Amino acid sequence: MLHKIDRFYSVMTKYLGYVLFIFMITMTLNVFYDVVMRYVFNSGSIALQELEWHQFSVIILLGMSYSLMEEAHVRVDVLYDRWSIKKKAMINMMGSIVFVLPIALLVAFNSVDFVMASYSSHEISMDPGGLTHRWIIKALIPASFWLLIFFDFGYFIKNLLLYKKANEQDSSEVGEQ
Numbered sequence: 001m002l003h004k005i006d007r008f009y010s011v012m013t014k015y016l017g018y019v020l021f022i023f024m025i026t027m028t029l030n031v032f033y034d035v036v037m038r039y040v041f042n043s044g045s046i047a048l049q050e051l052e053w054h055q056f057s058v059i060i061l062l063g064m065s066y067s068l069m070e071e072a073h074v075r076v077d078v079l080y081d082r083w084s085i086k087k088k089a090m091i092n093m094m095g096s097i098v099f100v101l102p103i104a105l106l107v108a109f110n111s112v113d114f115v116m117a118s119y120s121s122h123e124i125s126m127d128p129g130g131l132t133h134r135w136i137i138k139a140l141i142p143a144s145f146w147l148l149i150f151f152d153f154g155y156f157i158k159n160l161l162l163y164k165k166a167n168e169q170d171s172s173e174v175g176e177q
Contacts, residue, residue: 002161009154013069016151020062027055046129054137061144065151068100069158086166092159100152108145115139 030052038044067073080088117123119135 002157005157006154006161009069009151009157012154013066013151016062016066017070020059020066023055023058023062027052027059030055046125046127047131050125050127050131054131057137058140061140062147064144065148068148068155069151084166086163086170089159089163089166093156093163096152096156096159100155101149104145104148104152108142108149111138111141111145115142 030048034044034048034052080091083091115135115138118138123134123138124130124132125134
């Protein structure tokens with residue numbers, strides 16, 4: 001059962017990577033267009049400039065979950081690289097529960113009021129010609145942290161399986177001796 005859950009999370013991580021790839025490509029094209037328009041044609045769009053940081057925000061906020069699952073998050077590799085697979089898995093599971101989950105829950109719950117205030121006030125860009133409906137990008141904050149909680153569960157399962165596999169290997173090595 002745990003292997004099926006792990007495979008499900010692997011597939012979900014792959015699709016999240018595709019979504020992030022699309023956002024990265026569109027952001028790159030948007031920045032390229034904006035630079036060409038500004039410096040070649042002395043023209044530009046405030047809305048497209050704001051869209052750049054909206055796209056960047058999407059990449060960062062969704063990228064948290066992707067980087068967690070792909071082991072691309074920050075850690076002290078000087079120590080971590082020297083540990084056994086079993087110890088790494090245990091540290092990852094503990095970190096998942098002690099660090100990721102509480103922070104993600106804190107932000108997920110506490111950012112909802114921030115989004116609701118933006119939505120109820122019909123917040124728009126302060127710049128003329130800027131984007132409207134600013135609450136949409138702000139709504140991604142709690143949504144992305146709920147997604148992080150979702151993927152944190154998958155990360156825990158992934159490391160639990162690694163821990164069990166390492167434990168079985170340790171047991172089989174003791175039995176052979």
